[in-house]
Amino acid sequence: MKALSQKRRHPLAAVALLLMGLLVTGGLYAAASSVNEAQAASAYSASDVEEGNKLFLANCATCHGMNAEGTDAGPSLIGVGAASVDFQVGTGRMPMQMQGPQAQVKPVQFDDEQVQQLSAYVASLGAGPAVPEAEYLDTSLGNSGQGGEIFRVNCAMCHNAAAAGGALTRGKFAPSLEGVEEKHIYEAMVIGPQNMPVFNDSNISPEDKRDVITFLKEIEAQGSPGGAKLGSLGPVSEGLFVWTAGLGIIIAFTIWLTSRPS
Amino acid sequence: MGDHSHGSPQESGTVAKAQDDSLDKIQDPGLPPHRARLTDTDPRAAKRAERQVAILFAISMIGTVLFFVGYFAVGHPESIAEIRLQNMLLGSGTAFAMLGIGVGIVHWARTLMPDHEIAESRHEVRTEEGRQEAEEIVNTIVDESGISRRPLIRNSLIGALALAPLPGIVILRDLDLTKASASEIVDRLRHTMWDKGVRLTRDPSGTPIKASDVQIGSAFHVIPDGLNETEDPLNEKAKAVVLLMRLNPEDLNVSPEREDWHHDGIVAYSKICTHVGCPVALYEQHTHHLLCPCHQSTFDLTQECEVIFGPAAHALPQLPITVDADGFLVAQSDFHEPVGPGYWERP
Numbered sequence: 320m321k322a323l324s325q326k327r328r329h330p331l332a333a334v335a336l337l338l339m340g341l342l343v344t345g346g347l348y349a350a351a352s353s354v355n356e357a358q359a360a361s362a363y364s365a366s367d368v369e370e371g372n373k374l375f376l377a378n379c380a381t382c383h384g385m386n387a388e389g390t391d392a393g394p395s396l397i398g399v400g401a402a403s404v405d406f407q408v409g410t411g412r413m414p415m416q417m418q419g420p421q422a423q424v425k426p427v428q429f430d431d432e433q434v435q436q437l438s439a440y441v442a443s444l445g446a447g448p449a450v451p452e453a454e455y456l457d458t459s460l461g462n463s464g465q466g467g468e469i470f471r472v473n474c475a476m477c478h479n480a481a482a483a484g485g486a487l488t489r490g491k492f493a494p495s496l497e498g499v500e501e502k503h504i505y506e507a508m509v510i511g512p513q514n515m516p517v518f519n520d521s522n523i524s525p526e527d528k529r530d531v532i533t534f535l536k537e538i539e540a541q542g543s544p545g546g547a548k549l550g551s552l553g554p555v556s557e558g559l560f561v562w563t564a565g566l567g568i569i570i571a572f573t574i575w576l577t578s579r580p581s
Numbered sequence: 582m583g584d585h586s587h588g589s590p591q592e593s594g595t596v597a598k599a600q601d602d603s604l605d606k607i608q609d610p611g612l613p614p615h616r617a618r619l620t621d622t623d624p625r626a627a628k629r630a631e632r633q634v635a636i637l638f639a640i641s642m643i644g645t646v647l648f649f650v651g652y653f654a655v656g657h658p659e660s661i662a663e664i665r666l667q668n669m670l671l672g673s674g675t676a677f678a679m680l681g682i683g684v685g686i687v688h689w690a691r692t693l694m695p696d697h698e699i700a701e702s703r704h705e706v707r708t709e710e711g712r713q714e715a716e717e718i719v720n721t722i723v724d725e726s727g728i729s730r731r732p733l734i735r736n737s738l739i740g741a742l743a744l745a746p747l748p749g750i751v752i753l754r755d756l757d758l759t760k761a762s763a764s765e766i767v768d769r770l771r772h773t774m775w776d777k778g779v780r781l782t783r784d785p786s787g788t789p790i791k792a793s794d795v796q797i798g799s800a801f802h803v804i805p806d807g808l809n810e811t812e813d814p815l816n817e818k819a820k821a822v823v824l825l826m827r828l829n830p831e832d833l834n835v836s837p838e839r840e841d842w843h844h845d846g847i848v849a850y851s852k853i854c855t856h857v858g859c860p861v862a863l864y865e866q867h868t869h870h871l872l873c874p875c876h877q878s879t880f881d882l883t884q885e886c887e888v889i890f891g892p893a894a895h896a897l898p899q900l901p902i903t904v905d906a907d908g909f910l911v912a913q914s915d916f917h918e919p920v921g922p923g924y925w926e927r928p
Contacts (some may be wrong), residue, residue, distance in 0.1 A: 487865060544668070
């Protein structure tokens, strides 16, 4: 302490203090604003990254480039984060079956460990959103009422009020959210896969995302209060059903009423 | 066509008679021979049909019981599963109760009630006397009222009939309870809550949005600050809702007069479709298309939301935005054009 008090009148003391202050605030800000990214880099081991690199070269590099820098056939993966890989590969969308308006879901090609290794490799290329923590996927902590309100404002216009999905322009579509894993719903909001907009944590906070997931899981579990859902696609499918099935029954009765009994 | 006015089932029409008798060559085939039903000839089949009718009536009784089971045994439903069960029991119970009686009676009539054929002669469609009588009545009215002789009365009646529906139209217009004048109503359609310095806030929470919160590719659903405190939030919201998106500034083709309307690639557009006012919020972050779910009007965000497909007539109005001293997004002014579909003063 004595040495410090002696040096405080040094001509450079003010500069040193200023530098220290800047470093502390800057460091804190960086830590606070990149919580997601920080976890991404630390959660995976070096061997995960190495194995992931091998898998990447064998399965993904044709379109995304040898160093994931992107080619004409596929975008760069630098900075897309582990969440993106976990979503795209974990739902079977990647590796893509064929080029088209959008990547379609198909049976998952890799096991969980391989998905994790691929995620580790892509996360090591640059900071990006990480795979969400279990705390934000626990629907027992969420509020489904609040989640429903957020869903109706932000998601329902594309994914339908009952989360049954809907059509977009030129062959693209918003998929049904029934049966989608909690983790993948969360990741989709964070990364905005394909043409879905990004809903980052400052737009919908992690707690709010958990509420949305809780809402989706609740409507999935409780089912439709009115009996058959008919795909929850709204008045068109319901009207079609009544016109074909309802009128069909009426016509059948009319024929029966006017026919001659044997 | 012949005059069939005096026709009777036993005689053919007068015109047919007036011609030669060639038409009489087609004989009235009469009724087909009576064919006995199985239940008429076989007592066992009749017995079976009787049982079937009784079963149908029993189904109706079971349906009624089902209804009461749903109504009393389920009681006040506590969960969605109970509501579903109750709906099912009430609906199918009523359906079977009605259908059982109806189908039972028809089946009874078809199989067991007598089925001898009866020929019923048709009523005369029109008699010449009746027609003349009606014509006379009309002529008498026209004559006695003097409507053709007194044009003053006729014309004033036409005038009165033309004016009479007008109150209905005026009442419709005055469904607006605020007693606003016509120019005020137009003004209300023309302006929204947005004004210089009004913060953009999240829908529904109403929390302000920092420019740094908006990542490229993201979409925010926005309401003006203070909307939830207004007298009629839903009416205000119906005009003022905005979709906020951020894209690469190079992707935007900005016209010279809108140069400073966006902030570093963050753009705000009215969410009300210019066709019939549905919320246009289906944003595709790579094609930068905005799709209206009602009639598939598609707007190109990179071309200042020009219509590229569908029935919408105008581009979506853009809200000029900037950043205030605290880094929050604020409006520079109201929309420069009316939002939503056209109206009388703005086709």
